[in-house]
Amino acid sequence: MASHFIPCDSDYRARVHDSFDRQAVMKTVNASVVSVEPGAVVLEFPFQADLTQQHGFIHAGIVSTVLDSAMGYAAFSLMPVNAAVLTIEFKVNLLSPAKGERFTAIGKVKKAGRNITVAEAELFAHSDGQRKLVATMVGTVMSVYDREGIHN
Amino acid sequence: MASHFIPCDSDYRARVHDSFDRQAVMKTVNASVVSVEPGAVVLEFPFQADLTQQHGFIHAGIVSTVLDSAMGYAAFSLMPVNAAVLTIEFKVNLLSPAKGERFTAIGKVKKAGRNITVAEAELFAHSDGQRKLVATMVGTVMSVYDREGIHN
Amino acid sequence: MASHFIPCDSDYRARVHDSFDRQAVMKTVNASVVSVEPGAVVLEFPFQADLTQQHGFIHAGIVSTVLDSAMGYAAFSLMPVNAAVLTIEFKVNLLSPAKGERFTAIGKVKKAGRNITVAEAELFAHSDGQRKLVATMVGTVMSVYDREGIHN
Amino acid sequence: MASHFIPCDSDYRARVHDSFDRQAVMKTVNASVVSVEPGAVVLEFPFQADLTQQHGFIHAGIVSTVLDSAMGYAAFSLMPVNAAVLTIEFKVNLLSPAKGERFTAIGKVKKAGRNITVAEAELFAHSDGQRKLVATMVGTVMSVYDREGIHN
Numbered sequence: 241m242a243s244h245f246i247p248c249d250s251d252y253r254a255r256v257h258d259s260f261d262r263q264a265v266m267k268t269v270n271a272s273v274v275s276v277e278p279g280a281v282v283l284e285f286p287f288q289a290d291l292t293q294q295h296g297f298i299h300a301g302i303v304s305t306v307l308d309s310a311m312g313y314a315a316f317s318l319m320p321v322n323a324a325v326l327t328i329e330f331k332v333n334l335l336s337p338a339k340g341e342r343f344t345a346i347g348k349v350k351k352a353g354r355n356i357t358v359a360e361a362e363l364f365a366h367s368d369g370q371r372k373l374v375a376t377m378v379g380t381v382m383s384v385y386d387r388e389g390i391h392n
Numbered sequence: 393m394a395s396h397f398i399p400c401d402s403d404y405r406a407r408v409h410d411s412f413d414r415q416a417v418m419k420t421v422n423a424s425v426v427s428v429e430p431g432a433v434v435l436e437f438p439f440q441a442d443l444t445q446q447h448g449f450i451h452a453g454i455v456s457t458v459l460d461s462a463m464g465y466a467a468f469s470l471m472p473v474n475a476a477v478l479t480i481e482f483k484v485n486l487l488s489p490a491k492g493e494r495f496t497a498i499g500k501v502k503k504a505g506r507n508i509t510v511a512e513a514e515l516f517a518h519s520d521g522q523r524k525l526v527a528t529m530v531g532t533v534m535s536v537y538d539r540e541g542i543h544n
Numbered sequence: 545m546a547s548h549f550i551p552c553d554s555d556y557r558a559r560v561h562d563s564f565d566r567q568a569v570m571k572t573v574n575a576s577v578v579s580v581e582p583g584a585v586v587l588e589f590p591f592q593a594d595l596t597q598q599h600g601f602i603h604a605g606i607v608s609t610v611l612d613s614a615m616g617y618a619a620f621s622l623m624p625v626n627a628a629v630l631t632i633e634f635k636v637n638l639l640s641p642a643k644g645e646r647f648t649a650i651g652k653v654k655k656a657g658r659n660i661t662v663a664e665a666e667l668f669a670h671s672d673g674q675r676k677l678v679a680t681m682v683g684t685v686m687s688v689y690d691r692e693g694i695h696n
Numbered sequence: 697m698a699s700h701f702i703p704c705d706s707d708y709r710a711r712v713h714d715s716f717d718r719q720a721v722m723k724t725v726n727a728s729v730v731s732v733e734p735g736a737v738v739l740e741f742p743f744q745a746d747l748t749q750q751h752g753f754i755h756a757g758i759v760s761t762v763l764d765s766a767m768g769y770a771a772f773s774l775m776p777v778n779a780a781v782l783t784i785e786f787k788v789n790l791l792s793p794a795k796g797e798r799f800t801a802i803g804k805v806k807k808a809g810r811n812i813t814v815a816e817a818e819l820f821a822h823s824d825g826q827r828k829l830v831a832t833m834v835g836t837v838m839s840v841y842d843r844e845g846i847h848n
Contacts, residue, residue: 259446260446262445262446263444263445263446263451264441264442264443264444264445265442265443265444265445265451265453265454267442268420268442268443289416290416290417290419290420291416291417291420292415292416292417293415293416293417293461294411294412294414294415295476295541295542299415299417299457299460299461300456300457300460300479300482301417301453301454301455301456301457301458301459301460301461302417302453302457303453304452304453304456304457304460304484305451305452305453305454305456305457306453307453308451308452308453308456309445309451309453324447326486327452327486328485328486328660328684329483329484329485329486329633329662329684330452330483330484331481331482331483331484331635331787331834332456332481332482332483332484333480333481333806333814333834333836334478334479334480334481335806335807335814336807337541337542350789350791350829350832351791351792351829355659356632356686358633358789358791358832373806373807376806376814376834378787378789378832378834380632380633380684380789382660389447389489390447390489480812480836481785481814481836483635483682483787485654485662485682485684487654487655487662488655502637502639502677502680503639503640503677507811508784508838510637510639510680510785525654525655528654528662528682530635530637530680530682532637532784532785532836534812563750564750566749566750567748567749567750567755568745568746568747568748568749569746569747569748569749569755569757569758571746572724572746572747593720594720594721594723594724595720595721595724596719596720596721597718597719597720597721597765598715598716598718598719599780599845599846603719603721603761603764603765604760604761604764604783604786605721605757605758605759605760605761605762605763605764605765606721606757606761607757608756608757608760608761608764608788609755609756609757609758609760609761610757611757612755612756612757612760613749613755613757628751630790631756631790632789632790633787633788633789633790634756634787634788635785635786635787635788636760636785636786636787636788637784637785638782638783638784638785641845641846693751693793694751694793
């Protein structure tokens with residue numbers, strides 16, 4: 241995935257991986273990092289029956305969990321080394337039932353600012369070699385500096 | 393919680409409980425139903441370390457998971473007996489870090505229609521006997537009739 | 545409308561009125577200020593044929609215009625005297641067609657912070673002495689200090 | 697703008713223009729149609745001092761007005777001849793102040809369904825031959841059949 245963003249910290253990949261590894265919920269949903277580029281992060285996770293809603297699809301909140309991490313880490317990849325990342329709001333549209341063998345979340349920065357970054361993410365379901373758009377997210381992410389209990 | 397909605401199915405409580413019990417993800421997050429009134433559902437879940445993000449708070453996506461179920465079941469409580477419930481979109485604002493001993497999600501219908509219902513939900517963190525607003529959701533829920541793979 | 549917010553600037557009413565009077569678009573839609581309380585602002589405007597969409601209702605964007613000003617000024621009423629107000633995002637749900645003789649927008653702060661405030665607004669249509677909820681907004685408002693071209 | 701959508705009504709261009717011409721508010725903001733393709737509509741409007749907020753930029757609600765029409769008509773272009781279009785919700789992110797000589801709104805369908813369509817729109821400001829992204833919208837549009845007071 242090409243990117244027109246220049247990261248202000250050349251070690252952005254390690255920074256994203258380190259923070260991702262500290263998100264315990266990513267282990268719970270078995271998500272892993274596929275790629276980290278400046279302003280763009282791809283995550284994936286497999287179907288898991290213990291994450292489903294009443295019709296057997298992945299619950300919209302779990303869809304949001306992985307979308308938010310993809311979106312947040314896309315933003316985080318462009319932040320300075322002393323910033324922590326905090327999502328302040330997001331909006332999710334659910335386009336198709338989240339059914340499939342595995343799912344890919346692609347997060348991309350729309351506009352990066354010193355304090356406020358707007359980013360997007362899309363979730364695709366993979367099934368029988370086909371890819372289908374399941375959900376979209378758009379949200380606002382804040383760079384947090386020196387706040388108690390919240391660090392890089 | 394008082395309600396001005398008249399359910400069209402007097403068995404709405406059992407219907408909500410049955411569907412909730414089929415949401416496997418609710419067991420994964422250890423959520424339970426506190427109350428079901430016409431157009432209003434309260435859920436709760438305890439803090440769990442395996443649902444956290446990098447700062448040790450409950451991940452925004454897990455917050456969304458329980459908010460979406462509270463919101464969706466508030467809508468579902470007012471639906472006819474042959475309708476299934478499907479969230480088509482929601483928006484979440486994260487007001488405070490989701491830290492605490494346990495969390496309560498209060499879902500309420502704003503406007504119920506035959507096909508489209510708009511509903512809201514709020515998540516509160518409980519800690520040392522204090523209650524704090526953590527996040528709000530507003531979303532659109534669809535009543536689905538006779539769609540393959542999606543049933544009450 | 546009672547409020548539990550304490551304004552940090554006792555002159556908040558004059559500040560809101562001054563800024564409102566500088567919003568030229570408020571004259572275009574004939575909006576006026578009904579009341580300003582700490583964290584709560586009420587605006588109103590009459591039906592105008594030149595603000596309608598193809599079915600003769602007030603256009604959703606005009607609904608958003610007045611909701612955004614009500615929401616933004618509710619937030620602004622709690623800001624310090626050197627802050628300017630800037631909406632960074634909002635979400636609108638359209639519950640009923642915007643038809644009626646006049647419309648009231650009620651903006652209220654949900655959570656006020658030094659930099660980020662989350663607020664809500666509701667638009668009611670008045671017709672034949674009846675009041676009907678037309679639309680809801682939830683959004684994020686930023687307090688801006690010392691930015692070029694943007695001042696209180 | 698290339699499009700992968702097949703319109704179900706070959707007369708979609710005339711249908712969009714006819715409906716657009718009945719939106720009185722489009723005249724008030726001096727908006728005009730630049731292009732109509734299947735699932736994609738471009739509108740434009742000039743800067744007008746009577747549409748500004750307190751800092752002299754175009755008000756976020758006016759930005760939303762043109763974005764909503766671009767988004768809604770992108771959806772409408774794919775609807776059958778007997779459907780009317782109604783926006784049920786949208787979300788706007790404001791990325792830069794809406795200042796410039798003129799503005800272009802590009803609406804595109806993300807997923808079209810019989811009843812529910814999800815679409816997006818972006819607003820660009822044009823100034824000194826430069827183009828800048830000002831705002832994004834994502835929303836849900838409903839196809840309405842046979843509802844009193846709402847017709848194609």
